[in-house]
Amino acid sequence: MADLRGGDLSRLRQLNSLTAIRALRRAGPLTLSALAERTGLSRPSMKEVTAELMELGWVEEVPPSSGTMGRPARRYRFRADSGHLVGVDIGGHNIRAALSDLDGEILAETRQPVSPDDPLEDRLAAVERAVSGCLALSRTTVEDLWTVAVGTIGVIDPEGRVVYSAAVPAWRDLDLAGELRELFPCQVLIENDSRLAAMAEHRRGVAKGARDVVFLHVGRRMGAGLIIGGKVHRGFGAASGEIVMLPEARWFHAPEHLNTCVSVPEGTPPEDAAGSTLSAARNGDPAALEAVERYVDDLAVGTAAMVLILDPEMVVLGGGFSRSADVLLEPLRRRLERSCMRMPELRASTLGDECVVVGAIDYAVGHLDDQLFTPDRGPLPVTR
Template identity: 85%
Template structure:
């Protein structure tokens, strides 16, 4: 409950404005009467709040529909289009980017291929092309960007520096936030890609509404993240979920069971090898099924450790391999049942390869909410 000592009317107006914005963001255009009912304010007070928000640029009055008879009631909407956010997923083989409005509705997406061993400047150039492509597709400019949120593998410090990355060694000790700001002069957020993927699944994916979850980020490399009490867990040193660093888990080399399977034809591109094995397993090939079994054996070790520590409601299989959840989930469930005191529900991702870039957008939206729309935030600024 806010402390309004001494009749702090300016603080009260701020809280009323935030309440109105929250109501509009959750429901779309509303009349003054509907806004007053949702916020608990009187209609005259709501009119004052609405007028102030219109003047600040956060809210606008919606024009009546053509052909509307009589004098229609005024309706208002939150101006989610007053600024834009970009989410980026820097992977070993691709850089994905998505542009959204301030509510996180995605308006444009692009993808730039990049080789796993590409030099640092080449990978950063792919990032710049991906973001610029989103701006071009959405017909927006750099001046419209409020925040760029980037997901990448490794341990990231609070300043956006990559401390360590096994998947992209060139990232080590890189001030990634600073390099992105050199390209695009706006706020830049950097976070571990597995944690962003977990955030996406908990906000708009298969684990929406789940408060305790383990996320398995499985593909050509392995990662994991945890959601505890509805919040993605970073850990004291932002190294939570790095099961791959434990040799006994065998996660680092686990994908090689699929990549190096004998059923993969010679000359198959490395990025397609695992998919070929999984497809063969789906068709009942015994060699492919054996390779899948070895892969799941390794996957289950780290997963069981996280389940036994966290006791999650749900385990989500996400990342590129989640497209083959029909092949991977049954043996994973069977191995977890043998190891776990209480078996969680195991689900497949509904976001697939898009989980990181979607999570990056959600991360930017939540950052915006904390900065501008939280009860303890400062006065609402004029929109840009």
């Protein structure tokens, strides 16, 4: 923090500007008086700060509501629409993309089907199509993008390289950030998908406000994300939560119990087999219920290990299978109660299979905040 006692007025203006932006992003639109009250600045100082932020393109005046009587006080808002962010979920079978404004409000979403065995070129082309679909729906262009944040399966190093991926052969030892920078002329961020899913549930979903969370990212493949002390935990080598790699945890092959159930109708596509089993179990089908019990047996082993190590406040069942929480939660609860010294709260995700793409948007917003809206990053740029 700069020492302001020496009269560093430019630094003081910068801090005042950041304070005003934070207030407008949390509670805008606001009048000058309300903004001054929230920031602790005088109204004349806030008027000067607001004028400068309008000149830079970060703030604009909100037109008065129609039918307003008299001369209404001027209100101002943060221009979240001055740029756009994209979040992408690159899964084994689907690629989802979402476009948002700078505050993370999602404006458009698209999806592209893929296969785990697709060659690299086809998967990258599907990513480009998914993002292009969002741009078309929102009537924006690739030049309007500030950041593309991607969640994907595998162990991801800090530079955006996929160090290891068991589910997608073409992903192994891939400089994914470098490949995507060839497609998108903006900043590209890469993170593990289960961590982004945990982040989304912690910021927007059922785990909001919880400080220690185990997020079970369950679907046609298994993963986990950890929230420790209110923050996503990456680990020393960015490989936290990879309990699926432990054979004794029985997570890697656990979905096969649902995929191979005899209750799945003949001709059901492989990607729909598990959903068919869970639906049959909901209707009381004995074979499907037995398959669910075997699946939950395996799910509980790795979950109990993480609960015993971390003693979390909450365990969240998330991912694609969270839509069947009515079938899975109670048998999972019974098994955890037998194994855990203290039973955490067990909840179903409120974001479902959208958790990764939403987490990617939140990741991009957080990165934007760190870059532009923290006191030590220098002057705010002109945005228009």
